Amino acid sequence: MSHGGQARYSDPARRSAQRPSERRRQADPARRVAFASLRAISDGAYANLDLPGRLRDARLGARDAAFATELVYGVTRMRGFYDAVIARGAGRDVEKIDAPVLDALRLGAHQLLGMRVPAHAAVDATVGLVRSEIGAGPASFTNAVLRRVSERSAERWRDLLAPHADLPADDAGSERLDLEDVAVAHSHPAWIVRALRTALLAHGTSTPDTVDADLLAVLRADNHPADVALVARPGLVDPEELLEAGGRPGPYAPTAVVLDRGGDPGRFRAVREGRAAVQDEGSQLLVHALVRAYDDLTAGRVDDPAASPDGPRWLDLAAGPGGKAALLAALSIPRGAQLFCNEVSEHRAELVESTLGAAMDAGAEVFVGVGDGRGVGAEEPDSFDLVLLDAPCTGLGALRRRPDARWRRVPADVADLTALQEELLVSALGALRPGGVLAYATCSPHDAETLQVLRRVLATRDDVRLLDAPAYLDAAAVTPLPDLRPRIDAGDLAARTVQLWPHRHGTDAMFLALLARDR
Ligand SMILES: C[S@@+](CC[C@H](N)C(=O)[O-])C[C@H]1O[C@@H](n2cnc3c(N)ncnc32)[C@H](O)[C@@H]1O
Structure with a gap:
């Protein structure tokens, strides 16, 4: 994400009141909240139900809450790809890494490969988190793995681990994709990749010539946060009320009002009163x-x-x-x-x-x-x-x-x-x-x-x-x-x-x- 406050997480001045020893022991609250939520999601919790309560309980400010949210959703989306990178960096299958350490490594990998957090800040903060939340041994393992992860950009890792995951830009239909590579690069389970490809053909959405390009477009869309759409329930609210409060008309549904990314539906009175809702x-x-x-x-x-x-x-x-x-x-x-x-x-x-x-x-x-x-x-x-x-x-x-x-x-x-x-x-x-x-x-x-x-x-x-x-x-x-x-x-x-x-x-x-x- 383009996290406006990223510099804060790499800015040493921000924590200059702490002695270095304290700094190492304490992870920042946004990352702690994200880590706790990722642990819960790994244990079966639903991201959309788990995270909001944690953000409230931790009383994070808007920027920290946005950062924690990006960490949780970014890791959750891309963890298939990050796991492949981590496995290569660790020299072992991710199943052989303790689950809490793996979640922390995913958190670090997302900062390194999916956000613009400077490498030293991403590694130090994640190692600090592991040291305070899990222990010193796993912290040095985390340090070693994340340093290896940081040696390549996301694109270079994709080229290395999933070389047949993309089509040449000039001739989308000429080459077949390797669906296992596609699954890794676009972070979807392979069975879902295959099911989506079959569905594109079964519904007639794609021709055999366009299906691979369409498949990649679907997977990219899945990895892109959706705009929030509201429904203006007919007879209960005039869509104008929502448009005046900062929405724009949805392109297709007569009742749809779309918010700009990050728009908070809770700020609309009609939403609070159930005359409109997210849909x-x-x-x-x-x-x-x-x-x-x-x-x-x-x-x-x-x-x-x-x-x-x-x-x-x-x-x-x-x-x-x-x-x-x-x-x-x-x-x-x-x-x-x-x-x-x-x-x-x-x-x-x-x-x-x-x-x-x-x-x-x-x-x-x-x-x-x-x-x-x-x-x-x-x-x-x-x-x-x-x-x-x-x-x-x-x-x-x-x-x-x-x-x-x-x-x-x-x-x-x-x-x-x-x-x-x-x-x-x-x-x-x-x-x-x-x-x-x-x-x-x-x-x-x-x-x-x-x-x-x-x-x-x-x-x-x-x-x-x-x-x-x-x-x-x-x-x-x-x-x-x-x-x-x-x-x-x-x-x-x-x-x-x-x-x-x-x-x-x-x-x-x-x-x-x-x-x-x-x-
Ligand atoms: C896709 S959701 C419906 C979403 C809903 N139309 C909406 O827009 O909010 C399907 C629902 O079917 C319910 N369900 C599952 N098995 C059912 C059953 N045997 N009889 C009735 N409802 C069932 C689930 O609990 C779930 O709430």
């Missing part, structure tokens, strides 16, 4: 496309004898923590619809209730229930005019926001999740009434979680058809999105569904299928 623009677009399709399908159906006397019934089958449900709730008000939110986790159902509070205050009729969504189709068959299934998934499409997820996920998760997704989709279709519309969404582009789930479930139903999701998404967007349609013939499913990508659309890599039930 990826792709996630907003999906909800708008679903409601657009609903409006289209239900237009002129006011006298429908099958309609519920209480008005249209909408269902969010797996709603926690409620981001999409809150947008649905706001859009349900002018349509006189009731929104039922189901969530399997009690805690997450509570989050849905609080997320939807402002919409309820504004008149949305919302019911929140805790239960396994797989049973809803049988319990309430043919009951809902609109169903959203934003399915539990690997989250491989949101790695730029959740950098720790790439290390938490394992290939076996895909099989477990696709089985669950399929059962949830069968249930969601069971709950949909004839004439209704259903959205199947994931924040993963993985072929198995998207097209394959859809293909299997559609094969069992002759009363369900795929709507043209790209057309609805475009109709819902402020300006047309580039490359929504496949570039190659990837089949009918790919042609009628939407796969968003961070490198193309600046959104998370969300998938959307819109299904209509005819009878």
Whole structure:
């Protein structure tokens, strides 16, 4: 990062009041907080949940908090690459290095290779941290390894450790990448690299000639912090209020307001009051496309004898923590619809209730229930005019926001999740009434979680058809999105569904299928 205060960490005058012996023993608070958070993340904590509390407890000033945040997120993103460098520097596999020492080495490596902290400051500060937090022996090991790490720039390390991780700039299609090298250089597990490449082709986003360049663009986007997007919940806040307070309109979603990097959503009153919230623009677009399709399908159906006397019934089958449900709730008000939110986790159902509070205050009729969504189709068959299934998934499409997820996920998760997704989709279709519309969404582009789930479930139903999701998404967007349609013939499913990508659309890599039930 371009940390404006970096000089402070290398400026000896800053700590001149301390004797040298003290200086060696005490690590600075920002690095201590970052180290503690990295330890917790290595033990399974979520970065976005762990770090904020530590920053508050340590009462770090804004610049130190920003520095600690960059350390934690930078290390978490790039640790696959740093581990390869550290292994070479240490002359042993990283599995053979004690976990706390390894986390400290990653912290040092990021300062050396990913930030502009001067080498002596990065090494001294990390060695001091290890000495005070772990012990003298590991400190001298850390010193030796980081000195070796500091002998090359990040680019030189990439050239050495992963020589086939890039394409020649002048002819992107002529050379094949070595995917193992790509995984190291771009710090993603190799199975995720392969899955993303397969997904680019399966959705028709890439041609065989462009897929390698596109893959690199996706991986780079994953390693680039995303801008914070807000949703201005319709009817609850005028987007102008957010624009005047320092946001700019999102390029595509009518409700999106984007903050400049580092923008603090908490400074907006509407966010504090739940009339606006942080929500990826792709996630907003999906909800708008679903409601657009609903409006289209239900237009002129006011006298429908099958309609519920209480008005249209909408269902969010797996709603926690409620981001999409809150947008649905706001859009349900002018349509006189009731929104039922189901969530399997009690805690997450509570989050849905609080997320939807402002919409309820504004008149949305919302019911929140805790239960396994797989049973809803049988319990309430043919009951809902609109169903959203934003399915539990690997989250491989949101790695730029959740950098720790790439290390938490394992290939076996895909099989477990696709089985669950399929059962949830069968249930969601069971709950949909004839004439209704259903959205199947994931924040993963993985072929198995998207097209394959859809293909299997559609094969069992002759009363369900795929709507043209790209057309609805475009109709819902402020300006047309580039490359929504496949570039190659990837089949009918790919042609009628939407796969968003961070490198193309600046959104998370969300998938959307819109299904209509005819009878
Ligand atoms: C991708 S998240 C939904 C995100 C939500 N739409 C939003 O925008 O905030 C999927 C949710 O499904 C829930 N879930 C997992 N298994 C479920 C099940 N069997 N029935 C219902 N919900 C489930 C998870 O707890 C999680 O909250």
